[in-house]
Ligand SMILES: Nc1nc2c(ncn2[C@@H]2O[C@H](COP(=O)(O)OP(=O)(O)OP(=O)(O)O)[C@@H](O)[C@H]2O)c(=O)[nH]1
């Protein structure tokens with residue numbers, strides 16, 4: 001899973017990126033459009049994997065991962081100016097979800113933060129960028145028609161693009177549009193920004209952190225939101241002493257690390273669930289989409305497993321913990337064999353039987 005951080009210049013994107021990844025990307029007061037994007041892959045903290053690892057004592061323990069991208073700030077006019085088409089933005093376009101970083105701190109008293117306004121500015125830019133993409137494509141389709149290429153596929157595309165354009169012109173995200181399967185397929189290729197699940201990170205200073213309930217409620221009416229004390233949490237994650245970090249967190253009223261909180265929210269938002277594979281060689285977490293079948297889960301591990309799929313042996317993490325061992329799970333009749341259409345649930349432990 002990949003999450004793109006996006007926000008106005010100096011909203012604290014890189015600060016948040018550093019907090020999430022424990023890296024030390026330079027935090028700057030200037031935006032440079034030629035800058036390289038910051039990219040990092042981090043492990044998803046999952047207590048269940050730690051527990052499974054204690055039980056199976058495998059040679060390798062592999063957590064699911066999540067990738068974060070941090071790029072330059074977006075401002076009013078960025079979409080029109082073509083800032084949305086560089087290689088850094090391409091990475092963000094390929095993200096599974098977007099996190100809009102909104103400044104709720106000030107380093108100069110005369111520049112009070114305007115979080116709602118900033119958030120709306122960013123969303124407007126995303127809408128404009130999508131609109132430009134849709135209009136450009138529509139123009140090309142019309143050219144093709146003129147050259148006598150009025151294929152069925154193009155007509156399907158034209159229809160959906162017109163709907164998208166009308167919808168976006170009403171300031172509404174493409175994700176709100178109800179599309180059928182064929183249209184979904186057409187739309188997926190464009191990687192529209194407002195088609196992606198979106199969450200808001202309110203980046204508050206340490207003085208107001210925890211006391212922004214009214215503001216959070218306002219944002220929550222439209223978007224999923226979490227509050228971080230970006231700079232404070234970045235400094236904490238730089239301590240490299242989990243115990244000290246924990247004490248500071250408690251002191252500040254932070255109940256969960258920024259990374260855990262964001263990961264959990266992103267999983268929910270994107271509709272990801274985790275299943276596990278266990279054994280003496282490896283204990284591992286895998287991410288798939290909610291509603292994926294056993295066959296798709298097999299394919300997530302390796303295409304051979306999907307190709308030669310026979311059955312999935314399946315039990316749950318909760319049963320394993322409740323009964324204490326795989327054998328006990330069997331004795332209780334909670335060990336199942338499932339076919340390829342079985343809908344995998346979060347916390348399933350699977351062993352795919354296959355034959356190629
Ligand atoms: N007081 C305070 N300052 C912060 C916070 N987060 C970031 N800053 C400061 O704001 C400035 C910009 O932070 P960055 O993280 O570089 O912001 P950015 O959004 O990545 O900026 P660009 O990449 O230039 O668009 C730096 O001086 C940070 O120290 C915060 O939570 N509180």
Ligand SMILES: [Mg+2]
Pocket residue numbers: 013014015027028070071072073
């Ligand atoms: Mg930055």
